[in-house]
Amino acid sequence: MTAATTEILPTGPAPDDGDRPFWEGLREDRLLLPQCGACGQRRALGRAMCPGCWSFRTEWSPVTPAGTVHTWVRSARAFMSELDVPVPYVTVLVQLDDVPVRLLGILLGEDPRPAIGDRVTGVIQQPVNAEWPVLRWRFAGEGER
Amino acid sequence: MSLRGTTAIVGVADIHHPRGKAPVGERELVLQAILEACADAGISPRDIDGFTSYAGGDNSGPVLAADLGVRELRWSSMVWGGGGGGAAAAIGAAAAAVATGQAECVVAFRGMSQRETGRLGYAKYYFDNNYLPHGVATPAHVCALRTQRMLEHDGVPRSAMRNLVLAAYQHAQNNPGAAGYGKPLDEAGYDASPFIVEPFHLFDCSRENDGAVALIVVSAERARALGRPAAYVLGAAQGAPGGYSAQNENDEPYTSAGFADSSSGTGVASRLWAQARVKPAEVDVVQVYENFSGPAVASLIDHGLCPPGPAAAEVMTLENLTAPGGSLPVNTSGGNIADSFVNGMGLAVEAVRQIRGTSTNQVDRADTSLFIGGPMAPLVSSVLLGSEQTL
Numbered sequence: 001m002t003a004a005t006t007e008i009l010p011t012g013p014a015p016d017d018g019d020r021p022f023w024e025g026l027r028e029d030r031l032l033l034p035q036c037g038a039c040g041q042r043r044a045l046g047r048a049m050c051p052g053c054w055s056f057r058t059e060w061s062p063v064t065p066a067g068t069v070h071t072w073v074r075s076a077r078a079f080m081s082e083l084d085v086p087v088p089y090v091t092v093l094v095q096l097d098d099v100p101v102r103l104l105g106i107l108l109g110e111d112p113r114p115a116i117g118d119r120v121t122g123v124i125q126q127p128v129n130a131e132w133p134v135l136r137w138r139f140a141g142e143g144e145r
Numbered sequence: 146m147s148l149r150g151t152t153a154i155v156g157v158a159d160i161h162h163p164r165g166k167a168p169v170g171e172r173e174l175v176l177q178a179i180l181e182a183c184a185d186a187g188i189s190p191r192d193i194d195g196f197t198s199y200a201g202g203d204n205s206g207p208v209l210a211a212d213l214g215v216r217e218l219r220w221s222s223m224v225w226g227g228g229g230g231g232a233a234a235a236i237g238a239a240a241a242a243v244a245t246g247q248a249e250c251v252v253a254f255r256g257m258s259q260r261e262t263g264r265l266g267y268a269k270y271y272f273d274n275n276y277l278p279h280g281v282a283t284p285a286h287v288c289a290l291r292t293q294r295m296l297e298h299d300g301v302p303r304s305a306m307r308n309l310v311l312a313a314y315q316h317a318q319n320n321p322g323a324a325g326y327g328k329p330l331d332e333a334g335y336d337a338s339p340f341i342v343e344p345f346h347l348f349d350c351s352r353e354n355d356g357a358v359a360l361i362v363v364s365a366e367r368a369r370a371l372g373r374p375a376a377y378v379l380g381a382a383q384g385a386p387g388g389y390s391a392q393n394e395n396d397e398p399y400t401s402a403g404f405a406d407s408s409s410g411t412g413v414a415s416r417l418w419a420q421a422r423v424k425p426a427e428v429d430v431v432q433v434y435e436n437f438s439g440p441a442v443a444s445l446i447d448h449g450l451c452p453p454g455p456a457a458a459e460v461m462t463l464e465n466l467t468a469p470g471g472s473l474p475v476n477t478s479g480g481n482i483a484d485s486f487v488n489g490m491g492l493a494v495e496a497v498r499q500i501r502g503t504s505t506n507q508v509d510r511a512d513t514s515l516f517i518g519g520p521m522a523p524l525v526s527s528v529l530l531g532s533e534q535t536l
């Protein structure tokens with residue numbers, strides 16, 4: 001898969017740097033997700049505090065990038081000229097196995113046809129036109145390409 | 146204290162042009178719509194003392210008040226939440242201001258001019274780096290994610306979406322102002338249209354227009370004094386289950402359009418029905434915001450107008466959805482898909498027309514007329530209007 005564009009794909013930490021450990025984890029080929037430093041509750045990316053106990057203490061711990069397809073869409077048009085994958089492309093929302101968190105990502109492969117419940121494995125890729133790596137997915141059991 | 150029957154919509158205006166083609170800017174469009182709505186109501190623009198809107202925009206209450214030369218500005222509020230989700234909430238905020246005596250004559254409005262604000266359908270600025278690296282860059286994408294699960298996991302049939310679209314096009318054939326007028330659509334035409342973001346075909350997606358819409362809200366007492374047919378506000382509700390649609394796709398219930406009950410046991414839809422003292426089965430006609438057909442179906446399910454899952458097929462037939470004879474006539478002007486789209490506020494005007502008896506697809510006797518605002522947004526809203534007989 002080659003970049004069809006020289007435009008920069010948006011990647012990297014939010015303006016407040018709140019999710020910087022997630023992005024730095026990807027650079028180390030690890031999936032790090034937030035967890036409350038007080039009560040341990042997992043939460044999605046992008047939240048400033050623990051919605052369970054209101055602690056601002058956040059820890060980042062590794063999670064296995066594996067799960068099932070919660071839902072998916074196939075984009076038939078190049079909505080983003082800066083995207084480094086050919087059209088049409090499939091985006092999956094993955095329910096992780098280890099933690100109650102869902103993550104988005106592009107499903108790799110030749111014209112993939114996912115179904116809800118399909119098992120997928122995370123692949124951390126560095127697009128040539130992005131500053132930071134991104135998490136993508138392939139069907140479980142399909143080898144790295 | 147209840148809002149029920151204390152306020153009414155007495156004047157409306159719905160101006161639209163092809164997208165990018167408005168002859169004047171957004172501010173002038175909004176002012177034109179306000180003047181037209183005032184004329185429709187039989188009031189002077191100088192009588193306006195409040196403004197409400199949603200989804201942002203630069204034309205604030207104080208700016209418009211100065212342009213119009215109003216005597217005193219008493220209310221000015223913008224609904225948070227993004228997109229068309231706040232459309233009905235803007236009417237609700239106007240009604241709340243009037244019902245509590247904080248203002249007397251409030252206009253709920255929305256204007257759009259693509260020369261100034263670009264295409265809403267490609268509103269990439271709304272999405273951050275939790276979305277953009279994955280090619281999720283438009284409202285269509287996030288609505289498609291939820292819709293695909295509604296279809297594939299919940300078992301709502303494709304025919305529910307398709308028939309909503311076909312009913313809108315059928316209604317548009319009687320509305321000379323509709324973009325779909327003279328362009329009938331059948332099942333084969335729908336199925337043959339290309340995917341934009343699967344599961345959405347081209348015809349599942351709303352139009353975009355330049356234009357402005359305004360609705361004037363006054364007290365029920367003043368509405369009666371004006372002596373014209375008024376659409377009384379029976380109920381208005383806004384909100385969402387806590388954290389809905391604002392946690393990077395981690396919220397529950399994921400296939401709700403946002404109107405469903407939360408863990409507290411209430412939601413936008415159930416609060417609306419309770420406030421209005423009306424049951425879903427008693428609603429005569431519905432205008433449901435279709436940014437895309439799938440979220441509109443989810444909205445009908447959330448409001449109890451259509452059962453969830455495979456049983457949706459039984460209610461969502463073309464016959465049921467079509468005025469005047471259908472049991473659940475929807476989007477009787479053609480809606481956002483086949484009429485026009487000014488961020489969905491044109492649907493509210495059609496809801497008023499049904500109460501007045503002036504729709505191009507008038508149902509036999511519309512005493513209760515529902516407007517459901519934009520679905521699958523972080524905040525959603527709906528408003529139920531009623532005739533004088535419902536008070």
Ligand SMILES: [Zn+2]
Pocket residue numbers: 036037038039040041050051052053054055
């Ligand atoms: Zn906690």
